[in-house]
Amino acid sequence: MPEIVPRWEWRTFGDHFGDAETTLAALTAERIQESDELYVLSVGGTEVVKVRDELMDVKHLEQVNGGGLEQWMPVMKAAFPLAAADVRSVLTALNVDAPSLTRSAYTLAELLEEVVRPNPHLLAVEVHKRRARYTIGGCMAELTDVRSGGASTRTIAIESDDATRVIAAVREIGLASRPNVSFARGLKALVGFAEGRYAVVDVGTNSVKFHIGERSADGVWRTVVDRAEITRLGDGLAETGRLNPVPIERTIEAIAAMVEEAWRHDVVAIAAVGTAGLRIAPNSGDFVDAVQARCGITIEVISGEEEGRLAYLAATAELGHAGGSLVVFDTGGGSSQFTFGHGDRVAERFSLNVGAVRFTEQYGLGGVVSDDVLTAALGAIATDLARLNGRPSPEVLIAMGGAVTNLAAVKHGLARYDPDIVQGTVLDRTEIDRQIEMYRRRTVDERRAIVGLQPQRGDIILAGACIVRTVISKLGKDSITVSDRGLRHGVLVGRFGQAHHDQGA
Numbered sequence: 361m362p363e364i365v366p367r368w369e370w371r372t373f374g375d376h377f378g379d380a381e382t383t384l385a386a387l388t389a390e391r392i393q394e395s396d397e398l399y400v401l402s403v404g405g406t407e408v409v410k411v412r413d414e415l416m417d418v419k420h421l422e423q424v425n426g427g428g429l430e431q432w433m434p435v436m437k438a439a440f441p442l443a444a445a446d447v448r449s450v451l452t453a454l455n456v457d458a459p460s461l462t463r464s465a466y467t468l469a470e471l472l473e474e475v476v477r478p479n480p481h482l483l484a485v486e487v488h489k490r491r492a493r494y495t496i497g498g499c500m501a502e503l504t505d506v507r508s509g510g511a512s513t514r515t516i517a518i519e520s521d522d523a524t525r526v527i528a529a530v531r532e533i534g535l536a537s538r539p540n541v542s543f544a545r546g547l548k549a550l551v552g553f554a555e556g557r558y559a560v561v562d563v564g565t566n567s568v569k570f571h572i573g574e575r576s577a578d579g580v581w582r583t584v585v586d587r588a589e590i591t592r593l594g595d596g597l598a599e600t601g602r603l604n605p606v607p608i609e610r611t612i613e614a615i616a617a618m619v620e621e622a623w624r625h626d627v628v629a630i631a632a633v634g635t636a637g638l639r640i641a642p643n644s645g646d647f648v649d650a651v652q653a654r655c656g657i658t659i660e661v662i663s664g665e666e667e668g669r670l671a672y673l674a675a676t677a678e679l680g681h682a683g684g685s686l687v688v689f690d691t692g693g694g695s696s697q698f699t700f701g702h703g704d705r706v707a708e709r710f711s712l713n714v715g716a717v718r719f720t721e722q723y724g725l726g727g728v729v730s731d732d733v734l735t736a737a738l739g740a741i742a743t744d745l746a747r748l749n750g751r752p753s754p755e756v757l758i759a760m761g762g763a764v765t766n767l768a769a770v771k772h773g774l775a776r777y778d779p780d781i782v783q784g785t786v787l788d789r790t791e792i793d794r795q796i797e798m799y800r801r802r803t804v805d806e807r808r809a810i811v812g813l814q815p816q817r818g819d820i821i822l823a824g825a826c827i828v829r830t831v832i833s834k835l836g837k838d839s840i841t842v843s844d845r846g847l848r849h850g851v852l853v854g855r856f857g858q859a860h861h862d863q864g865a
Contacts, residue, residue, distance in 0.1 A: 366433040368526045371517040372538035373546040379534040389492040402454035403481045408544050428540050441465035483553050497529035511550050537660030539629030558856045559622035559630040560848040565594035565637035566693025570618040571848040589614045590816035594637040594717050603641045619655045631855045634661040636694030664711020668697035670850030675758045675843045684755040691761045691827050693717040714744045716823040726819035729800040741830045753836035760843040763824025768842045770812035779844040788839040792829045
């Protein structure tokens, strides 16, 4: 018999894999295979237990190295009827106590009916796979479409008996920033079985947002932590064209604290994404490397289009828009993302370098502003948003990001921010115009005293309000609906499995 060699495996799940898909598309698949398999999942188990080609197939997790790579060893391939001793071995692998076994051997149907289904800690899941296999850096790479019932996802796996090769291949394909998630864990997330905590760090031009979500056994996400820290990573970017040392250091400090907090909450994995400031700055790679060295996580600098897609996913999941034309826009410190669609179907998405930090710095909007300066700033914003010109007015316009959530909090006079009040708030032109006039007549210190306004946003809130007002006008709407959920919630759903959120998410 050939020697069985343990193999190191790295795997990630999601709907889109960015440049990795482009890399694979340029290769010729060595094999494309479809299969129907049956997985047995366990609430507390880590092993991979499945039935394929009428064989009980069990893989054991041998070890996890310092980089989070997992080494797996095949420990069973047994035909049915399955001997009682093998059934006990399967249950041990699933980390459940074996019941009294009344048979000397079990057919698959008997195993499911008498052993698996009566146990609330086990779940049998039918899975259809379409696998395309490639070779990258001497490693096997597989892109797999996974479908179970009405749920579907995709996964990329890279494996070899050489851990160094696997790590190099993951980096080569551009997926080093993604979490490593075993197939059993990914499948449990897909079908909503068992609990798990996951963290997201969203590194923006103005702030770093941090979210930990816990997925319950019934598939509902519950918020464990949700906060933001304004670090102004983009300070001076417009003048120097680069990320500058002081904002880099304070942003890394904030990220390090968030990562430590995530691990204290026993998260399964952390996803970190970067947006406009990191897309623009030529030295963003140095920042990403510094975060990796300090915190042990890799920031994935996502495209503006991907940022828009994830924001759309968060907004539509939360606000339950059933159909009709819809635009979701997310405006931040460095850019604004626009996603057009119908219901949950995306038709178009793009990103524009229109952000509150740049216009604040360019037009001096951080304090008292004259009519002429305000008019000039609004004109410049309108020019940079020209891609919205002439578009039909959508049935629903949803906005997210720090500017609109602060506008909503000021409207409600929230001395303490309440996401459930902000969520779904309608802001009309009259209210936005009222706030623009209020901000432009006040110094930054006077703005910071306004109830509902986050003090750290006192200098950039006027620019943010002007961007929101211009978008509403260009799209021919009288109001917007505010989503408190944002990119971090879209990353949570997009990276760690489709699900609906509870009202605290």
